[in-house]
Amino acid sequence: MVNSVVDDEPKPKAAVNNCCPSTPAEKEAVFSPQWYHCVYPRKPATRSDPVMMKLLAQVKELSEAEFEGENCLEKISGRSPWKLSILASGGQLCAFIVYKFVNDRRAFSVGKLAVPKTMRGRGLGTFVMKWVKESCKANPNVDIVTLSSLPAAIKLYKKIGFKKIYTITQSDPDEELVEGQVYMEMNWGKSIGRRSIISAHMATAVLPQECPRESLVRYDPPQDVGEAPEPPVNPEEDELKFLGIEASDPDKAIADAIAAQLTESAELPPMDSKPSTEDVLHILLPPREWAENGRHILQIQSEEGKDEAEHKLQELREKRRTLATKLAELERRCEAIERREAERNNIDERKRKEEIDFLKHQGQHLQTFLEGLE
Numbered sequence: 001m002v003n004s005v006v007d008d009e010p011k012p013k014a015a016v017n018n019c020c021p022s023t024p025a026e027k028e029a030v031f032s033p034q035w036y037h038c039v040y041p042r043k044p045a046t047r048s049d050p051v052m053m054k055l056l057a058q059v060k061e062l063s064e065a066e067f068e069g070e071n072c073l074e075k076i077s078g079r080s081p082w083k084l085s086i087l088a089s090g091g092q093l094c095a096f097i098v099y100k101f102v103n104d105r106r107a108f109s110v111g112k113l114a115v116p117k118t119m120r121g122r123g124l125g126t127f128v129m130k131w132v133k134e135s136c137k138a139n140p141n142v143d144i145v146t147l148s149s150l151p152a153a154i155k156l157y158k159k160i161g162f163k164k165i166y167t168i169t170q171s172d173p174d175e176e177l178v179e180g181q182v183y184m185e186m187n188w189g190k191s192i193g194r195r196s197i198i199s200a201h202m203a204t205a206v207l208p209q210e211c212p213r214e215s216l217v218r219y220d221p222p223q224d225v226g227e228a229p230e231p232p233v234n235p236e237e238d239e240l241k242f243l244g245i246e247a248s249d250p251d252k253a254i255a256d257a258i259a260a261q262l263t264e265s266a267e268l269p270p271m272d273s274k275p276s277t278e279d280v281l282h283i284l285l286p287p288r289e290w291a292e293n294g295r296h297i298l299q300i301q302s303e304e305g306k307d308e309a310e311h312k313l314q315e316l317r318e319k320r321r322t323l324a325t326k327l328a329e330l331e332r333r334c335e336a337i338e339r340r341e342a343e344r345n346n347i348d349e350r351k352r353k354e355e356i357d358f359l360k361h362q363g364q365h366l367q368t369f370l371e372g373l374e
Contacts, residue, residue, distance in 0.1 A: 034087070126156075
């Protein structure tokens with residue numbers, strides 16, 4: 001993800017929404033930009049629209065100016081996962097964003113985001129990120145927003161809700177990662193925290209009676225969180241009691257309860273309750289718990305060694321990229337060898353054919369000569 005070019009501190013006076021201006025100068029400055037989503041530069045309908053062609057020319061010029069000569073329009077097509085959205089006022093470009101949905105990561109990936117220099121200071125970058133939030137809120141398949149940022153823009157993204165994950169040490173054109181920039185994420189899941197993890201696991205009905213075997217994962221010292229719960233006599237009745245269901249027909253009651261939950265409208269939690277990296281770590285590596293001498297013992301994954309794990313993960317990513325580069329080089333060499341062998345075979349075949357033709361001609365000549373002697 002190439003860094004998003006936006007202003008660090010947008011000025012509130014000339015915001016994008018239609019505020020009430022108090023001076024003639026502010027009245028002239030107020031404008032109502034319009035979104036153009038899923039713009040495909042190669043489509044005939046796009047090419048036949050003079051306004052859109054003018055906007056695309058501005059997008060190309062801005063992209064080459066801000067992203068070291070790279071034209072972002074080249075990767076926008078019906079077969080590419082990348083999409084282009086343009087924010088414009090009439091024929092004037094206000095901002096553009098290149099993005100894609102990464103299904104296996106449930107992520108909204110921002111590839112490029114840029115605002116023209118003449119439009120900066122009006123809060124357009126924040127306005128675009130607000131649209132990104134609304135898009136993610138409307139899409140149940142998106143859990144995180146990812147991007148890479150220049151150090152100068154980190155402050156703005158942190159203000160919006162992004163968190164710094166790591167500094168990019170090697171470029172990856174496929175994922176729009178640029179060396180020296182900072183990879184950032186904004187989560188949409190609900191934060192649970194360490195205390196809520198303990199509270200949730202205290203409600204467990206059945207616990208193993210011995211400590212789980214050791215593993216390579218580091219854990220904090222064991223914590224005594226209370227008395228160990230008694231094993232359930234009737235698991236089905238205990239489950240209904242836990243769900244708050246009292247009915248003569250348990251199957252129908254459970255089905256009705258699930259249907260009622262599915263029909264309820266759910267809202268995403270506010271930005272302050274988004275999960276941190278620590279929360280995600282506890283979800284991926286749940287605590288170990290067991291019963292010992294009638295007590296409920298709990299061990300939470302330790303934070304020690306997390307930096308080492310991140311470093312190893314970064315090394316693995318770099319090795320994967322290195323191997324991918326070497327594999328591509330080997331494939332290129334194999335293709336070159338195949339081409340040379342094909343050319344050599346063609347030359348040999350041509351030589352054999354010429355020799356056969358020469359021998360045939362010489363045989364006919366000798367045959368004619370012998371017939372003349374007779």
